[in-house]
Amino acid sequence: MSAASIALLFAAGGVLVLVGMWFAWRARGRRDAAAAATSPAPGGETIARFPRAAYVSTTAEGAPLERIALPGLRYKGYADVTVRRDGVTIEVTGERPVHIGAARVLGTDETGMRIGKAVERGGLSLLLWRADDSHGTSEAGDDSRILESSFRFTDAAEQRRFAAAIEQILTPAACGAGDRDTHGTTQEDA
Numbered sequence: 572m573s574a575a576s577i578a579l580l581f582a583a584g585g586v587l588v589l590v591g592m593w594f595a596w597r598a599r600g601r602r603d604a605a606a607a608a609t610s611p612a613p614g615g616e617t618i619a620r621f622p623r624a625a626y627v628s629t630t631a632e633g634a635p636l637e638r639i640a641l642p643g644l645r646y647k648g649y650a651d652v653t654v655r656r657d658g659v660t661i662e663v664t665g666e667r668p669v670h671i672g673a674a675r676v677l678g679t680d681e682t683g684m685r686i687g688k689a690v691e692r693g694g695l696s697l698l699l700w701r702a703d704d705s706h707g708t709s710e711a712g713d714d715s716r717i718l719e720s721s722f723r724f725t726d727a728a729e730q731r732r733f734a735a736a737i738e739q740i741l742t743p744a745a746c747g748a749g750d751r752d753t754h755g756t757t758q759e760d761a
Contacts, residue, residue: 615657615673619736625723626650626663627688627695632717636686639718643669647687652722654736659698661720674742675701677717679734685721695721696730698737 627647629639638645643666650663659676662668677700681693688695702716724730 615655618654618656618739619732620654621652621722621724621729621733623649624652624725624729625688626652626661627685627721627723629718629720630685632699632719635682635684635719638686641669641718643667644720650722652733654733654740656740658740659700659737671698671700673740675703676737676740676742677701678741679737680719681730682721685719688721688723690723693730695723696733697721 625647626644626649629641629644630637631639644661644663646663646666648664648666650661653660653662656673658670658672660668660670676698680697680699682695682697683690683692685695698720700718700720702718722733724733
């Protein structure tokens, strides 16, 4: 075999891998689109705003290394996070804004690792929320899929301010959901 044929063979293999990755990412996007935040447009009183928070990823509860490809939350980047009385709005740079209604917000937590980022223990803030999976596409076949969106704030004071703002919008139903501790240690931190 000549060097040119070997180069062509490797190039063809590389193109096949890239095409396969593209199809897999599109399939993941279609799978996760049903869980997208479809709450009404935000309009409530602003409790706190966090400009240029580093958005890391959204993962399913208990699967910190599996990114959920939700429209508006697919890619990491800087985000403006606004906590309002009616929910949380996340605007990742270059993506469409995502509004999560207050009734779907379950609380906050802290961790040191998520897909795409590993930092000191408790260095990432998690927003815990219930997916809008009313089409029954979650693995359990119900609408109870819990997601964790992770953020890296500038300092620990911002993390505490974020947790306090989220606590102000929690509904009684969310507080009792699974009797979860909204400020505990996650499995990967234990």
